[in-house]
Amino acid sequence: MTATTERSSAEVGKARLRKEDRHLVTGRSRFTDNMVLPGMLHLAMVRSPYAHAKITAVDTAAAKSSPGVMAVLTGADVAGEQGSLPNAWPITPDQKAPAHGAIAVDEVAFAGEVVAVIVARTAAAARDAVERVDVSYDELPVVMDLEEAFTDKVLAHTSLESNKSATWVFDSAEAGTGSSVQDAIDSAEVLIERTFYQQRLIPAFMEPRSTVVDPTGEQITMWTATQIPHILRLMLALTLGIPESKVRVIAPDVGGGFGGKLQVTPEEVITVLAARHTGKPCKYTETRSESLQAGHHGRAQVQRLKLSAKRDGTVTGLSVNLLADMGAYLGLVTSGIPILGAFMYNSIYKFPAYRFECNNIFTNKTWTDAYRGAGRPEATFAIERLMDELATELNMDPLAVREKNWIRHEEFPFATVAGLEYDTGNYEAATAKAVDLFDYQGMRAEQKRRRDANDPVQLGIGVSTFTEMCGLAPSRVLGSLSYGAGGWEHAQVRVLPTGNIEVVTGSSAHGQGHETAWSQLVADRLGVPFENVEVLHGDTQISQRGLDTYGSRSLTVGGMAVLAAADKVIEKAKVVAAHMMEASEEDIEFSAGSFNVKGTDQSTSLGEIALATFAAHNLPDGFEPNLDSDATFDPSNFSYPHGTHLAAIEVDTETGHVGILKYVCVDDVGVVVNPMLVEGQVHGGLAQGIAQALYEEAVHDDAGTLVTGSFVDYLVPSAPDLPHYITGRTETPATSNQLGAKGVGEAGTIASTPAIVNGVLDAVRHLGVKDIKMPCTPSRVWHALQDAKTTGGVR
Amino acid sequence: MASSKTITVEVDDVRYTDDVEPRLLLVQYLRERLGKTGTLVGCDTTNCGACTVHLDGVSVKSCTMLAVQADGHKVTTIEGMAQDGKLAPLQEAFHQCHALQCGFCTPGMIMQSASLLKENPHPTEAEIRDGLEGNLCRCTGYQNIVAAVKSVADGTVYDDSGVSTTAGETETAGVS
Numbered sequence: 001m002t003a004t005t006e007r008s009s010a011e012v013g014k015a016r017l018r019k020e021d022r023h024l025v026t027g028r029s030r031f032t033d034n035m036v037l038p039g040m041l042h043l044a045m046v047r048s049p050y051a052h053a054k055i056t057a058v059d060t061a062a063a064k065s066s067p068g069v070m071a072v073l074t075g076a077d078v079a080g081e082q083g084s085l086p087n088a089w090p091i092t093p094d095q096k097a098p099a100h101g102a103i104a105v106d107e108v109a110f111a112g113e114v115v116a117v118i119v120a121r122t123a124a125a126a127r128d129a130v131e132r133v134d135v136s137y138d139e140l141p142v143v144m145d146l147e148e149a150f151t152d153k154v155l156a157h158t159s160l161e162s163n164k165s166a167t168w169v170f171d172s173a174e175a176g177t178g179s180s181v182q183d184a185i186d187s188a189e190v191l192i193e194r195t196f197y198q199q200r201l202i203p204a205f206m207e208p209r210s211t212v213v214d215p216t217g218e219q220i221t222m223w224t225a226t227q228i229p230h231i232l233r234l235m236l237a238l239t240l241g242i243p244e245s246k247v248r249v250i251a252p253d254v255g256g257g258f259g260g261k262l263q264v265t266p267e268e269v270i271t272v273l274a275a276r277h278t279g280k281p282c283k284y285t286e287t288r289s290e291s292l293q294a295g296h297h298g299r300a301q302v303q304r305l306k307l308s309a310k311r312d313g314t315v316t317g318l319s320v321n322l323l324a325d326m327g328a329y330l331g332l333v334t335s336g337i338p339i340l341g342a343f344m345y346n347s348i349y350k351f352p353a354y355r356f357e358c359n360n361i362f363t364n365k366t367w368t369d370a371y372r373g374a375g376r377p378e379a380t381f382a383i384e385r386l387m388d389e390l391a392t393e394l395n396m397d398p399l400a401v402r403e404k405n406w407i408r409h410e411e412f413p414f415a416t417v418a419g420l421e422y423d424t425g426n427y428e429a430a431t432a433k434a435v436d437l438f439d440y441q442g443m444r445a446e447q448k449r450r451r452d453a454n455d456p457v458q459l460g461i462g463v464s465t466f467t468e469m470c471g472l473a474p475s476r477v478l479g480s481l482s483y484g485a486g487g488w489e490h491a492q493v494r495v496l497p498t499g500n501i502e503v504v505t506g507s508s509a510h511g512q513g514h515e516t517a518w519s520q521l522v523a524d525r526l527g528v529p530f531e532n533v534e535v536l537h538g539d540t541q542i543s544q545r546g547l548d549t550y551g552s553r554s555l556t557v558g559g560m561a562v563l564a565a566a567d568k569v570i571e572k573a574k575v576v577a578a579h580m581m582e583a584s585e586e587d588i589e590f591s592a593g594s595f596n597v598k599g600t601d602q603s604t605s606l607g608e609i610a611l612a613t614f615a616a617h618n619l620p621d622g623f624e625p626n627l628d629s630d631a632t633f634d635p636s637n638f639s640y641p642h643g644t645h646l647a648a649i650e651v652d653t654e655t656g657h658v659g660i661l662k663y664v665c666v667d668d669v670g671v672v673v674n675p676m677l678v679e680g681q682v683h684g685g686l687a688q689g690i691a692q693a694l695y696e697e698a699v700h701d702d703a704g705t706l707v708t709g710s711f712v713d714y715l716v717p718s719a720p721d722l723p724h725y726i727t728g729r730t731e732t733p734a735t736s737n738q739l740g741a742k743g744v745g746e747a748g749t750i751a752s753t754p755a756i757v758n759g760v761l762d763a764v765r766h767l768g769v770k771d772i773k774m775p776c777t778p779s780r781v782w783h784a785l786q787d788a789k790t791t792g793g794v795r
Numbered sequence: 796m797a798s799s800k801t802i803t804v805e806v807d808d809v810r811y812t813d814d815v816e817p818r819l820l821l822v823q824y825l826r827e828r829l830g831k832t833g834t835l836v837g838c839d840t841t842n843c844g845a846c847t848v849h850l851d852g853v854s855v856k857s858c859t860m861l862a863v864q865a866d867g868h869k870v871t872t873i874e875g876m877a878q879d880g881k882l883a884p885l886q887e888a889f890h891q892c893h894a895l896q897c898g899f900c901t902p903g904m905i906m907q908s909a910s911l912l913k914e915n916p917h918p919t920e921a922e923i924r925d926g927l928e929g930n931l932c933r934c935t936g937y938q939n940i941v942a943a944v945k946s947v948a949d950g951t952v953y954d955d956s957g958v959s960t961t962a963g964e965t966e967t968a969g970v971s
Contacts, residue, residue, distance in 0.1 A: 025898075026873065
């Protein structure tokens with residue numbers, strides 16, 4: 001078995017360059033908008049300029065007579081067939097939600113909502129005709145501010161009696177996972193009360209969403225820029241009343257998602273309707289402005305927090321009261337996003353008491369939904385900001401306060417106050433390594449030097465630790481949270497006659513590198529060359545079952561399904577090997593791609609067995625001539641990656657400019673299949689988390705118009721805006737899957753936002769600044785510094 | 796609609812003569828008329844740079860130029876960078892350095908990087924970052940893109956091991 005051990009470590013752990021790259025660096029890409037079909041028509045949307053209005057009339061006559069226009073569809077035209085866009089996560093039995101047609105019929109509830117669609121021979125002709133649709137609106141009052149919406153003074157929908165969609169509560173005393181928060185607060189030696197604002201963010205994937213629908217033939221085929229071809233197929237079938245078997249969804253090359261393409265979009269439904277009405281293939285590609293305005297947003301919460309502690313720094317309780325901005329509708333998992341955070345506010349700590357209450361509230365804005373981290377960045381930000389506030393209150397080092405409260409590595413597995421069981425972790429090790437890479441003491445000395453010298457550029461040290469629940473998810477847990485589906489993943493391993501391998505995976509990559517990583521997994525398990533493995537995904541006709549890609553689930557769930565399917569191939573092949581070598585099955589050993597008869601030098605290869613099985617001339621009686629195998633893996637637990645991030649932040653007190661002098665993160669994502677891919681995920685995650693801290697915010701005016709409606713105003717950071725990251729890893733294997741992997745897609749995003757903001761405040765707190773809202777723009781920082789002189793510096 | 800105009804443009808070493816609407820953008824001409832779908836459109840406001848191509852050897856955003864303005868000029872797209880089946884050094888470097896994930900910004904990034912290196916063959920890290928300011932990437936956080944450009948400038952790009960020589964430098968043994 002020595003050979004097996006050597007072989008099994010050959011690929012896993014290696015920084016394999018990607019199989020996916022060549023077509024992307026040479027421009028042979030297959031993004032949806034590249035697709036052209038014979039007779040294809042083009043769509044352009046007529047969108048509401050009002051955030052809340054009654055539609056009183058839609059005059060399409062002029063548009064219909066525009067050159068090249070083949071059809072114009074309004075909400076009234078498709079009211080009987082468009083159904084209502086799905087929400088798969090009713091978090092409470094009495095959750096309220098307005099009907100959500102893809103094209104608005106009588107009322108619009110956010111600016112950018114589709115009221116009509118033009119179908120024309122060219123994209124330009126379609127856009128020209130948009131201006132010729134005359135829509136009459138009666139404006140209604142709008143409610144934009146979340147806290148104002150909570151008061152119900154103005155309703156976001158005339159069809160609902162309240163803006164409240166649902167209230168969801170977790171209380172550790174009631175759940176039996178901890179004691180009473182109220183008791184902890186009543187007896188607190190120190191009580192930290194804060195309100196934090198999670199600004200609205202826009203996923204801003206680089207590829208605008210695009211959909212092509214071909215209605216020819218007996219089956220509708222859709223190519224679309226989605227993270228979720230399988231879920232989309234099912235939801236299209238349910239929404240439009242088409243048999244699932246008559247819908248094929250293909251996600252070709254997809255240009256980023258970050259949760260933003262985890263959706264069943266109005267535009268996808270509309271493209272189906274247009275294709276159905278015209279009988280021709282139809283394409284819709286959004287403009288960037290449409291993408292920013294009408295694609296779902298993320299975050300958008302108000303967090304009211306109370307943290308009780310003893311004077312030695314021991315936290316005794318945490319109370320979280322959330323307002324979560326749904327926007328105008330409930331998208332696919334809108335309502336569940338705050339709930340994904342509910343289990344993470346206690347983070348890596350041993351809090352004895354915890355209460356979480358969330359009110360999901362409608363406003364007249366684009367709806368919110370998954371955005372990288374989805375609920376967990378918000379939770380981590382809140383607790384990591386509070387831990388710094390506690391440290392300040394007690395005049396303790398922020399790392400010391402964290403260490404006082406965190407779960408020690410010998411205490412795992414650990415049942416948390418939020419009801420999860422963390423399997424493994426080593427916060428001490430990750431923190432020690434981060435402190436070392438950062439030169440924490442040296443940075444503190446430099447900070448003191450600048451303070452003593454009254455340097456105009458002050459230095460702050462931002463600390464953040466984190467853990468997250470990922471590998472979504474054990475199906476039973478999802479069921480207990482009223483989610484409408486399971487959390488398993490499917491894979492198939494096919495053995496071709498030549499011995500080459502095709503791996504079919506239900507997880508649908510859009511930049512993560514699954515083709516490379518899954519090839520590494522299978523190369524090791526089956527003992528075949530990395531190059532001989534082909535990974536197929538993103539087409540419901542090829543990958544017949546799947547739950548797609550989000551929630552850092554692909555490796556920990558999808559990868560495990562791949563390994564399980566490969567194991568079944570080996571078991572089948574052993575039967576053929578025994579027959580070929582006239583031995584007993586029990587005497588066949590598999591190692592490094594070779595099937596050996598124990599105690600002899602007889603062996604045969606997987607390739608030889610594949611060819612024999614294909615020919616099927618001489619197989620065991622009753623043996624089905626096929627080595628291909630399916631497996632579906634449902635995880636027994638979430639996985640819990642964690643890490644410690646340290647940021648050295650320079651604040652120019654004269655201009656308010658914030659710079660990142662040094663950024664160190666040490667992440668523990670368990671066993672790593674490909675360190676290059678892991679590092680890439682961390683880098684990208686850091687960029688998005690830093691962007692929330694410093695740059696990005698979706699801003700609406702009082703009338704409901706998105707002011708940051710293009711990349712001129714919505715500040716996705718570019719290369720000079722971001723630092724060189726110093727990344728390190730520790731490796732504590734997960735026990736919830738055979739590989740020990742934990743997931744890495746969201747880690748960087750979750751920890752970096754509080755690290756940066758804690759750093760900004762650490763730089764200016766001694767000047768009287770108590771808090772700065774995100775994003776910490778130069779203007780906000782400068783004003784906070786000015787206000788500190790008079791009002792205490794909250795901005 | 797204004798009458799069409801005849802243009803002659805050399806794109807990736809092939810001469811094309813076409814009648815185009817005066818309002819047709821260069822990127823639309825490339826994608827829709829010539830089928831050069833390697834060049835992508837990511838925004839409407841000249842911010843993202845996904846559509847970057849070379850006009851007479853200098854980078855331009857092809858969403859911000861009319862096709863008629865390219866009349867009589869030479870355009871190079873990402874599809875013209877590899878020669879005789881061999882990747883250009885920047886294409887190889889982006890692969891070697893894991894400088895792409897979803898790949899949507901990649902054509903524009905490579906074209907802009909080529910232009911940057913032509914102007915400044917030995918840029919510092921800061922100069923590379925500044926030179927790529929007009930090209931947005933949402934996946935990589937830019938670090939590996941900067942490394943890819945630097946590796947071409949330093950002449951350290953080629954390695955046929957199939958394994959990254961730079962990734963995971965800070966990796967350590969497990970501590971469970």
